[in-house]
Amino acid sequence: MTTGMRITTTTTMEATPMLDDFLVRAALAGLGVGLAAAPLGCLVVWRRMAYFGDATAHAAILGVALSLAFDMSIFTGVLVIALSMAMLVSTLSGKGYAMDTLLGVMAHSAIAFGLVAVSFVSGVRIDLMAYLFGDILAVGKTDLLVIWGGAAMVLVLLVWRWQALLTATLSPDLARASGINPERERLVLTLALALVVAVAIKVVGTLLIAAMLLIPAAAARPFARTPEAMALIAAVFGGVSALGGLQASLWFDTPTGPSVVCLAALIFLGASFIDLLRRGLSAQAK
Numbered sequence: 377m378t379t380g381m382r383i384t385t386t387t388t389m390e391a392t393p394m395l396d397d398f399l400v401r402a403a404l405a406g407l408g409v410g411l412a413a414a415p416l417g418c419l420v421v422w423r424r425m426a427y428f429g430d431a432t433a434h435a436a437i438l439g440v441a442l443s444l445a446f447d448m449s450i451f452t453g454v455l456v457i458a459l460s461m462a463m464l465v466s467t468l469s470g471k472g473y474a475m476d477t478l479l480g481v482m483a484h485s486a487i488a489f490g491l492v493a494v495s496f497v498s499g500v501r502i503d504l505m506a507y508l509f510g511d512i513l514a515v516g517k518t519d520l521l522v523i524w525g526g527a528a529m530v531l532v533l534l535v536w537r538w539q540a541l542l543t544a545t546l547s548p549d550l551a552r553a554s555g556i557n558p559e560r561e562r563l564v565l566t567l568a569l570a571l572v573v574a575v576a577i578k579v580v581g582t583l584l585i586a587a588m589l590l591i592p593a594a595a596a597r598p599f600a601r602t603p604e605a606m607a608l609i610a611a612v613f614g615g616v617s618a619l620g621g622l623q624a625s626l627w628f629d630t631p632t633g634p635s636v637v638c639l640a641a642l643i644f645l646g647a648s649f650i651d652l653l654r655r656g657l658s659a660q661a662k
Contacts (some may be wrong), residue, residue, distance in 0.1 A: 398513070399601035399622075405515040406618030406636060409588060412527035414570050414614030415534055415607040417593035419565055420601075424547050427476060428465070428589055431483035432586035433573050433587050435461040437490030440507050440577070444497045451522050451574050459570035461486060466566055487582075493579065498580055504654045510581035510633030519578055530568050534607075537564050579618070580633040587637040592617060594645040599650035613643050 420429050436454045443453030461482050469475045470648070494504065503533040515523070534541070543559040551558045568588075576585045592613035593606070600606035621636030628635075 383486075392457060401515050401517070402512045402618055402622055404631070405512055405520055405579050406622055407573075407615050408520075408523045408527040409576045410480075410592070410614030410618035410636075411611050411614075412530040413585070413588040413611035414575060414592035414596075416530060416565075416568050416572055417589035417591075417606045417614075418596070418603065418610050419431050419542040419545060420569070421593045421597075423565075426586070427479050429569055429573075429589045430586035431465070431479040433576075433582050434456050434483040435472050435486035435490075436573050436577055437507065437583045437584075438486045438493065439490070439574075441493035441497065443491045445493065450577065451526070454577055455570055455574035457486065458573040460566065462566040462570055463563070466562060474476050490564075500643050506581070508581045508583050509631060510577070510584065512579045512632045512636075515578055523575045523578065526571045526606075529547050530571050531570075533564060537561065538604075541565060578650070580636055584633055584637050587616060587640065588617070591637070593645050595640070595647040596645050598654075613640065614654055617643060621662050 398428050404564075417429075420426060421548070437450060438455030439454035440450055441453075442448075442457065444449045446453075465475070465478045465482055468478055474603055491504075503511070513642065523611050540556045541553070543556055544558040548558040572589065573585055577587060580588055592610040596606045596609035599609050617636050617640035621639040622632055624639060625632040625635040626629065
C-alpha cells in the first residue's frame with residue numbers, strides 16, 4: 377500500500393526513466409533543504425533560538441490552510457505566515473513579554489487556527505500527514521525549482537551577511553561599536569528562517585523542520601574549530617542526512633521525512649560518542 381510518504385517494498389525497483397526521474401527529484405529536493413537549513417541552524421544554535429525555529433515551523437500549518445483557502449501556492453502562504461509570526465514575536469519580545477511565552481502562545485495558536493481553518497476548506501483533498509511530516513516523494517519539477525530557489529536565496533543571504541550575523545550573535549555591544557545594527561541582523565536571520573520553513577515543508581513537514589535546522593549543526597560542533605568550519609560541516613551532515621534518509625526509506629519501507637531526521641539523529645549520536653571518547657583519551661593523557 378502506498379501512502380504518499382513512502383515507497384513500498386512491492387514497488388519494482390527497476391531502473392526505468394520514470395523511476396529515475398522520480399528519485400532524482402526527491403534526492404535533489406532533500407539535498408537543497410539539507411544544505412540550506414544546516415548552516416542556518418548553526419546561527420540558531422549559537423543564539424539559543426531552538427524554540428524560535430520550532431515555533432516558526434509550527435506556524436506554517438496556518439500558512440498551508442490560507443494557501444488552500446485562497447488558491448495560492450503553498451510556498452507563498454507558508455512564507456507569509458512564517459515571516460509574519462517571526463517578526464511579530466521579535467517585535468513584542470522587547471516590550472515586556474518573555475520570548476519563550478510569546479513563542480509558545482504564537483506557535484500553538486497558529487497551528488490550532490491552521491487545523492481549524494483546514495476543516496473549512498471544501499472541494500480540496502487535504503493530506504495533513506504530508507504537511508506535518510513531509511512528502512518528498514511527491515516533489516514535482518516546479519516544487520524542485522522553488523526549493524532550490526529558496527535554498528539559494530538563504531545561502532546567498534548567509535554568505536552576504538555572515539560576518540555581521542556572527543558579530544551580532546557573539547556580542548550585540550561589539551556589533552554596535554563596529555557599526556552593525558543587531559536588530560537588522562536579527563531581521564535578516566528571521567527572513568532566512570522563514571524561507572527555510574517555506575521550502576522545507578514539502579521535504580520534512582512542519583513538525584520536523586526544526587530538526588533539520590538543529591541536529592546537523594549540533595553534530596558538527598565537536599569537529600569544528602571555527603564558526604565557518606562548523607557551518608560547512610553542518611551543511612555536509614545535512615546533505616548526507618537527506619540523501620541517506622531517502623535511501624533508507626527505500627530499503628526499509630519507512631516514511632521518508634522521519635527517516636531523514638532519524639539518520640541526522642544517528643549522526644549526532646555518533647559525533648557525540650566520538651567527542652566523549654576524544655575527551656576521555658585527552659584526560660587520560662594528562
